[in-house]
Amino acid sequence: MKKTYYLFNPGRMSRKNNTLKFTPVDENGTEGQPKYIPVEGVSELFCFGALDANSALYNFLGKMGITVHFFDYYEHYTGSFQPKEYLLAGKMQIEQTKHYLSKSKRQVIAQKLVEGAAFNIIKNLKYYQSRGKEVQPYIDTISGFSGAIPETKAIDELMGIEGNIRQIYYDAFDVILNDFAMNGRSKQPPKNEVNALVSFGNMMCYTLCLGQIYHTQMNPTISFLHEPGYRRYSLALDLAEIFKPILVDRVIFRVLNKKEIQARDFDVQMNGVVLKDAARKIFVRAFEERLNETIKHRSLKRSVTYKHLVKLECYKLTKHLLNMEEYKPFKTWW
Known part of the structure; x- marks a missing residue:
């Protein structure tokens, strides 16, 4: 079974037969012990440190269908190397574009995305309510906003409701978390530890969705809730809205409330807060465990991973765009 590999240290990567050779290099240029990764077992690479590699390696990665995601020092996603889009199809591109250009068709999909996100957010809050957290007022307010989703007539109006839901939900973080406070959402840069984790986790969810979209016929630059823009895969942002509550937020609550990550694991700077290397590794490990x-699965009648649920969501949206089956967003049922 193929795995995702995370490279936290800067280093040099090369090909040795059908094996990837990664040699870590410290800030003084001293090489560490090389690590060998059988290429057949790699699905994608996440690079949090500088990666030194030549075109021959990327040609090899492309032939093997391996995606490489890059992040800067502040944990911002900066871009991806992706193999040739082997599944892109003209018919899908046309239908996806038609649904974006049609105000009514786009609105339907966007409403479904926000509906799924709001449902999973409320489900999260109810989970912690059952564990003694006083979050009923937040549930009531978000439920009120959710009821207005089907009545929206424009994307801007829908985005306003989504923003209100998120704001109320993030206020509830201060009740759910034991020793940390969010104090409202802040990003670019995050102003405190919780915001740093939210930014890092959301970025992980975004790249997860991007990777799953790659295995469908959809174009990741054509989206429905978020406005397509230059140099970003906005369809991944759309799908991430549904999965952030159950994949990112639940992991944040776990690592903080169980003290797996503590205040000492953050680097507090003048212009913001970032995770130290050890904290990134802890969060990534917990995130992978969650995935x-x-x-x-109620429809498939078999067990599936959370990661596979994201791929299934992509397939459901594909069927909707091809007018095969109405899209229904993923909603937790347990």
Whole structure:
């Protein structure tokens, strides 16, 4: 089974037969012990440190269908190397564009995305309510906003409701978390530890969705809730809205409330807060554990991982765009 590999240290990568050779290099240029990764077991690479590689390696990665995601020092996603888009199809491109250009068709999809996100947010809050957290007022307010989603007539109006839901939800973080406070959402840069984790986790979810979109016929630059823009894969932003509550936020609550990540694991600077290397590794490990958890799928009648649920979501949207089946967003049922 192919795995995702995370490269936290700067280093040099090369090909040795059918194996990837990664040699870590410290800030003084001293090389560490090389690590060898069988290429057949790699699905994608996440590079958080500088990666030194030549075109021959990227040609090899492209032939093997391996995606490489890059991030800067502040944990911002900066871009991806992706193999040739082997599944892109003209018919899908046309239908996806038609749904974007049609105000009514786009609105339907966008409403479904926000509906799914709001449902999973409320489900999160109810989970912590059952564990003694006083979050009923937040549930009531978000439920009120959710009821207005089907009545929206424009994307801007829908985005306003989505923004209000997120604001109320993030206020509830201060109740759910034991020793940390969010104090409202801040980004670019995050102003405190919780915001730093939210930014990092959201970025992980975004790249996860991007990777799953790649395995469909959809174009990741044509979106419905978020406005397509230059140099960004906005369809991944759309799908990430549904999965951030159950994949990112639940992991944040876990690592902070169980003290797996503590205040000392953050680098507090003049212009913001970032995770130290050790904290990034802890969060990524917890995130991977979450992705590999399995649930019994009600329709498929078999156990699937959370990661596979994201791929299934892409397939559902594909069927909607091809007028095969109405899109229904993923909603937690347990």
